Amino acid sequence: MIDFDNTEIAFRDKKNYDLKKARWLFSLVGSDVLVKTGSVLLQGALRMRLPVSWALKPTVFSHFCGGETIDECDPTIRQLGSSNVQTILDYSAEGKESEEDFEYTRQQIQATIDKAVDNKHIPYAVFKPSGLARVALLEKVQAGHSLTDNEQQEMDRVKTRFDHIISYGAKRGVPVMVDSEETWIQEVVDGMVDDLMLRYNKEKPIVFNTLQMYRHDRLSYLKETIDRCRREGVYPAFKLVRGAYMEKDRERARKESRPSPIYPDKEATDKAFDEATAICLANADEVAVCIATHNEISCLKAVDAITSSSLPADHPHISFAQLLGMSDHISYNLASAGYNVCKYVPYGPVKTVVPYLIRRAEENTSVAGQTSRELFLIRKELRRRKGA
Numbered sequence: 001m002i003d004f005d006n007t008e009i010a011f012r013d014k015k016n017y018d019l020k021k022a023r024w025l026f027s028l029v030g031s032d033v034l035v036k037t038g039s040v041l042l043q044g045a046l047r048m049r050l051p052v053s054w055a056l057k058p059t060v061f062s063h064f065c066g067g068e069t070i071d072e073c074d075p076t077i078r079q080l081g082s083s084n085v086q087t088i089l090d091y092s093a094e095g096k097e098s099e100e101d102f103e104y105t106r107q108q109i110q111a112t113i114d115k116a117v118d119n120k121h122i123p124y125a126v127f128k129p130s131g132l133a134r135v136a137l138l139e140k141v142q143a144g145h146s147l148t149d150n151e152q153q154e155m156d157r158v159k160t161r162f163d164h165i166i167s168y169g170a171k172r173g174v175p176v177m178v179d180s181e182e183t184w185i186q187e188v189v190d191g192m193v194d195d196l197m198l199r200y201n202k203e204k205p206i207v208f209n210t211l212q213m214y215r216h217d218r219l220s221y222l223k224e225t226i227d228r229c230r231r232e233g234v235y236p237a238f239k240l241v242r243g244a245y246m247e248k249d250r251e252r253a254r255k256e257s258r259p260s261p262i263y264p265d266k267e268a269t270d271k272a273f274d275e276a277t278a279i280c281l282a283n284a285d286e287v288a289v290c291i292a293t294h295n296e297i298s299c300l301k302a303v304d305a306i307t308s309s310s311l312p313a314d315h316p317h318i319s320f321a322q323l324l325g326m327s328d329h330i331s332y333n334l335a336s337a338g339y340n341v342c343k344y345v346p347y348g349p350v351k352t353v354v355p356y357l358i359r360r361a362e363e364n365t366s367v368a369g370q371t372s373r374e375l376f377l378i379r380k381e382l383r384r385r386k387g388a
Contacts, residue, residue: 002303002333007381008338010329013079016385019378022325025063026374045381046112049350054349060357064325065092065127066345070108070115073347076324080343081121084335088124088177088274088321089115092346092356106161107129108348109176111223113165116174123319123342124290125169126177129189133158137178137183166207170200175237177290180210182245184252184259193224193327198232200333205237213273214243215261226287237288239321240276242295274301281305290342292321294370299323299330303339313338324369327379 004010007164011019053061066073070089077087091108093101109127112386116122119192122356139153140147147155162178169176178193180186193209200206209225210287222238243249246262263269273293280289281302291302299320306318319340322331346356 002213002300002337003040004299004329004333005376005377005380006333007329007384010332010377011308011381012332013083014328016382019382021059022063023378023382025060026378036331056350056354056357060196061350061353063355064346065353066324066325066347068347068349069112070347074346076345077119080345083332084338084341086121086123086319086340086342087119087345088126088342089122089129090126092348092353093128095362096131099154101159102132102161106165109165110168113169113172117172123340125165125345127165127180128179129162129185129192130179132161133292135185136182136186138181142185142188147249159192161195166196166200170206173289174336175204175206175208177208177239178210179239179243179255180212180241181214182252182269183249184232190221197225197229197236198234201229201234201237205235207237208288208290209239210239210241210292211276212241212243212245213276214263214269215249215264216263216268216272217261217273217275222279226283228280228287235286235288238276238280239290239292240273240280241292242273270295270298274298277302278305279377281309281311281318284309284311284315285375290315290319290321292344294322294327294330296330299334303337305336314340316340326374328357 047135066076066087066089073087073089080087089112091105091112093105093108096102096105105127110127111121113125116125124159134154137151137158140151141155178189183190190209193207197207197209212223213219225238226236231358243262250260250262253262263272273295277289277291277298278301280287282305293299302320306313306315311318319342320331320334321342321344322328324343324345331341331343346353
């Protein structure tokens with residue numbers, strides 16, 4: 001039995017100071033007004049080149065990120081690993097524009113692959129497509145517009161960067177997850193990832209595509225990908241998430257006078273997520289899946305499916321994932337029960353990861369009950385320790 005209310009396991013590697021700081025942070029991000037105002041002020045400070053690291057690094061940054069460099073993440077990797085929680089190092093650069101930035105990001109991702117080879121607590125690498133390509137270029141390709149010669153050469157370099165990372169991971173035996181993007185560039189990302197999956201997943205799952213299950217086309221895409229991979233004799237591999245760009249995707253559809261790509265309500269999204277999970281688990285010997293969610297019900301349903309199918313908790317094709325600094329009650333209790341569990345550990349210069357930090361704050365504010373649940377469990381553990 002998994003008990004997500006077991007705070008002793010959930011916070012066993014956290015000191016009282018850490019819990020009190022987390023209590024303070026989640027109290028702040030629980031205020032919608034404060035988060036929106038703070039986001040605007042922070043973005044303005046960055047545009048004006050004002051110093052922000054002194055305020056962010058010891059507070060929000062230290063809670064949600066592993067460090068500014070790969071090596072600075074070592075204490076976090078060790079701490080998580082001591083509780084059987086693994087790490088996915090995530091160089092959180094996005095929205096860059098220059099070839100120099102894209103090449104630096106590629107080098108960072110390949111450095112995380114090297115780190116994974118040397119560290120048993122790092123099972124995957126990951127990258128975000130918009131960290132390796134201009135969004136405007138991907139948007140133009142997906143819209144079907146003709147590219148100039150320079151743009152075609154630029155797109156060729158994007159594909160080469162993708163291939164270099166995946167081939168490097170394949171040679172070193174490290175699977176690579178490709179994160180999702182907004183709907184207006186996801187189709188072109190899917191095309192590149194599909195090709196890479198067919199090339200590199202012949203012997204084992206190497207390339208993972210991320211599916212945002214709040215999109216009503218993702219369930220059919222999942223089934224079609226599995227069928228295609230079966231015909232080609234390769235392993236399909238997915239990271240399942242609910243989705244990160246709901247408001248942006250809906251607003252874009254409204255402006256373009258087209259139907260929203262997003263399910264109309266949370267219930268439909270939950271149903272699609274759980275169905276996708278069930279499909280992957282029912283075919284676990286040939287389909288690899290990372291169940292990346294902070295939803296307790298979805299995690300428990302997955303555990304029930306794994307148990308009822310007599311699959312081992314540590315099946316090599318099945319893992320769970322949550323973000324660093326969030327839902328420790330899920331991560332640590334699953335890991336304690338023997339499941340493969342990972343934490344996404346973002347890293348990078350403070351200014352580089354600010355967009356990530358803003359999204360985390362907004363996510364905690366927008367997901368109903370997320371912040372209150374975190375606060376309840378933190379306060380429960382502090383009371384338990386006080387009475388112990």
